[in-house]
Amino acid sequence: MRNQIARVLCFMLLLNALFGGGMWVTPASAADIGSLSSVADSVYDPVTVFNKDFTQAFEGQSASQLGFDYSTLSAGEGSANVEVDPVTNEKALHLSVKGAGSGVEFQISKTFSETLTGTISTEITFMQKGTTKMKDRILLFSPPGGGATNLINAGLDASKGIVYFPDTAPTDLATPYNLNQWYTMRIELNTVTKKFSIWVDGKLIKARQNTNNVNDLKKISIATPAATGDLYVRGIKVTRIPFNPYPKAPLVTSVVGRNTKIAFFSESYTWASKYRWRIKEKGQADWLNFSATANYTENAFSSNIIPGPSASSYYDPIQKKSVPLTNGKTYVIGFSVVTRDELNKIDYEGEIFEFEGTPYASTPLSTPDSSVIGTVTAYSNYNANQWSINSGMNIGDLTFADKTIRFTSIPAKYTSMDWIRTTQADTMTYPNAADGTAFPDIADFTVKDDATVYVAVDILETTLPLFLSDWTDTGDTIQMSDAATAYLFKIYKKDFASGKKVTMGYNNYMDFKAGKNAGYFVMVKRTAIGLTLDPIKEWVNSPSYSLTGSISDNVYSKNVTLSVYQNQSVVSLYKDFLPNNKFKVNLSLLPGANLIEVYAARDNSTLSEKSTAVINYDVISPDIRISTPPATVKDAVYTIQGSVSKSAKLTVKHNGIKVADSVVKAAYEPFSYPLNLAEGSNQVEISSVDLAGNVRTVNYLISYMFWAGQAATYDLNGNLSSALSPSKDILAQRKVTNSSASAKQITLWFVLYDGNNSMLNYSSVIADFEPGETKTLITGFTLPTNVTGYHMKAFIWDSLNGMKPLSDEVQLQ
Structure with missing residues (x-):
């Protein structure tokens, strides 16, 4: 099949040479394209022609060692060596020229062994270092045979930023650059269409401009600024795609219905000389206007963010005139790329991409449910698909979707508002009914609630737009700027009730034409209910x-x-x-x-x-989990311990006095409180109150009996005695503290008994104790020579009269 197509093309070229003039090659059929797809994919894949990554080169290597030729200099000196750049500390090729004379550059170049045709893409990563921006034709593309005129030059200009040079004067691309910052520029050149496109850091900034002549590409050069200057380059890569007489169908990125028109947006292709479109009603088999006339062949557009051709009518062979499209009716549009061989004057049309579109008198733009801005309706508008409803404004945000104007200063009260980002093409450049329609407004919307609407308008405007005639000047301003110009917008406001319509009227078109109007944008603040x-x-x-x-x-x-x-x-x-x-x-x-x-x-x-709250309804009292204390204790201090079954405030009372007062305890968190008991009966009350106010209380009675404790027996050397020894001296001793609240008399007894349990001897000591007083009681005697069968007891009474035991007995045998 490919051979058959090639023979047809040769025959057409022969006819063209014989008869002169242009020629049109129609698209291959779907079957032909399908059979050729696998071949085409491999034939038309990019092929790397030249690739140098200087970050991987050896430090100190020269450009000549890396395959480049040097330009000659009549004065001064130039060099190109791999060095570590002073900004990022990575290796790069450093091109430098000093004293070369006015307008003289130092260049390194790569001349290809074969002349390159088709689509050639060159990508270079570069940095201009220093403190002063300098004009620099960084990349130069030369045809075979050289000559004074290159196909295209691209580089930098101190005042215009990133530029290209169709001849010598730089063309502004509205793309600024910074010193000491790396950029990647890609230039795509097509030798058949004689057009080129430029990308910077992946963004298309200029599409399908004409080259200076119709020659193919033979040499690429990298240049320094003229006279004296430096340039750093990380790498350069050149790829080539052969000329394709059957270009792929274009990618249509979006379709926009407009009043009796259908606008559509497509990616931009350097190999496209122009685009062709056809139209038919949905369901029809044949195109309504299958014609190659100028009426139905649109010139290609500059980029994928600018509207493409607008389908507005079709040719009716019965009426023999163009008929406007009908609003609300769905049409099928066929869109294709046309590549024109500028040397042989032949147009090649590629595969047709079909899509549907419906014209509307207005374009609705939906808004988030949470926004106070209702559905925005744009009238007779190509660009509404780029509009957006935004919540909050920030420094650096784009003011308009189609321009690089950004906010630089915003009064605080506006930063949280909802606002509409339109395209500047709508709010600046449309005069009233400029496209022949009768719509009085650019757009309108309803407010979903009571709101204050604000419109920010260029302060240079001499006449306020008519729709703002009854609005109030707030006295506030918002500042913004692009790479070249600072803008100041004044702000007007008006209150609207819920459900009311807000009109975005036409701007002062004549002021814009005179350079005094940068458009307007709308902000909305909902009036708070204050719940x-x-x-x-x-x-x-x-x-x-x-x-x-x-x-x-x-x-x-x-x-x-x-x-x-x-x-x-x-x-x-x-x-x-x-x-x-x-x-x-x-x-x-x-x-x-x-x-x-x-x-x-x-x-x-x-x-x-909306306001929310959580209320917990709880009727369950917290359970106090505690071991029941004994009825009687002999220690003056008793520690009460336990926990509660739920989070609560704990109160502990001892004889009516609070030991713990509303202490917050988590569920099952242990508590422990020592109680200093009074002699006799002690009342203990423990209560808990949870967060809901539910109460649980327990009470206990604890009787405290004063107890002096056991005495101990010693010999005269202070050693503990555990048995009776004949003729030995023995002592009974006890250190006693009166832990009660009353004075006490305490007696320590030490008694010797025989085998019949009759008392043979005794000694005792009596002492008076004030509350809290501590004394040591000691008494004793000498044991007889015969202690067989004898035993001794040591014990403490309150007194001889009372004879109330205050300790356990201690016995020795």
Whole structure:
């Protein structure tokens, strides 16, 4: 099949040579294209022709060692060596020239062994270092045989930024650059269409401009600034795609319906001389205007962010005239790339891409549900697909979708507003009914709630747009700028009730034409209802609860309805507000957590304000988990220990005095409190109160009996004695503290008994103790020579008269 097509092409070229003039080669059929697709994919893939990555080269290597030729200099000196760049500390090729004379560059070049044809793409990563920007033709593309005129030059200009040079004067690409910053520039050149495109850091900034002549590419050069200057290059790569007589179908990125028109957007291709489109009604088999006439062949457009051809009519062979498209009717459009061989004057049309479009008198632009801006309706507009509704404004945000104008200073009160980013082409350049339609406005929208709408207009405008005639000047301004110009916009405002329409009228077109008008944009702030709930009791032990709150005093409450939900079920619709815009809603709580949601909305509004609270209804008292203390204790200090079954405040009282006062304890968190007991009966009360107010109380009686404790027996050397030894001296001893609140008399007894348990001898010591006083009691005697069968006892009484035991007995045998 490819051979057959090649023979047809040769025959057409022969006819063209014989008869002169242009020729049109129509697209291959779908079957032909399908059979050739696998071959075409491999034949027309990019092939790398030249590739140098200087970051991988050896430091100190020269450009000549890397395959480049040097230009000659009549004066000064130039060099090109791999060095570590001073900004990022990575290796790069450093091109430098000094004293070369005015207008003289130092160049390194690569001449290809074969002349390159088709689509040639060259990518270079570069940096201009220093403190002063300098003009630099960084890349130069030369045809075979050289000559004074290159195909194209691209580089930098101190005042215009990144530029290209169709001859000598730089053409501004509206793309600024910074010193000491790396950029990647890609230039795509097609030798058949004689056009080129430029990308910077992946962004298309200029598309399908004409080259200086019709020659093919033979040499690429890299140049320094003239006379004295430096350039750093990380790498350069050249790829080639052969000429394709059957270009692929273009990628249509979006379709926009407009009044009796269908606009569509496509990617830009350097091999496209122009585009051709056809149209038919949906469901029809044949195109309505299958013609190659100028009426139906549009010139290619500059980039994928600018509208493409606009389908507005078709040729009716019966009426023998163009018929406008019908709003609301769906059409099928066929779109294709046309590559024109400028040398042989032949047009090659590629595969046709079909898509649907419907013209509308207006274009609706949906908005987020949360925005106060309702659906925006754009009239007779090609660019509405680029519009957006934004929440919040930030320094650096784009003001318009189609221009690099950015906010530089925003008053704080505007930063949180919703706003409409339009295209400058709409708000600046459309005069009233400029396209022949009768629409009086650019767009309109409704506000979803009471709101204040703000319009920011260029302060240089001499006559305020008509639609702003009854708006109020706020005195505020917003600042913005692009690479070359600073802008100051003044701000006007107007209040709108919920559901009312806001008109975005035409701007002052004549001021724009005179350079005094940079358009306008719209901001909207919803008027707050000011819904506030009074402080909430999060835990309660009653099912009845009164929810109270208010709305702002500046809101007319008759237009506001409260919707109150409990656990996601509506329980009240409240509209009759109390004085001072207060409200009160009585709730019946369910056991456990109750989620309360209150929504406040104005009549005719789709937006509301919301306040939420959680109220826990709990009637279960906290359980006090404690071991029951003994009825009688002999130690003056008793530690009470335990925990509570739920989070609660714990209070401990000893004889009516608080030991712990409302101490917060988590569920099952242990507590421990020592009690200094009084002699006799002690009353202990422990109570817990949970967050809902539920109470649990327990009481205990603890009797404290004073106890002196056991004595110990010693010999005269201080050694403990555990048995009776004949004729030895023995002592009984006890250190006693009066831990009671009253004075006491305490007696230590030491008694010797025979085998019949008759008392043979004794000794004792009596002492008086004040409350809290500590004394050591000691008494003793000498044992007889015969102690067989004898035993001794040591014990403590309160006194000889009272004979109340205050200790356990100690016995020795």
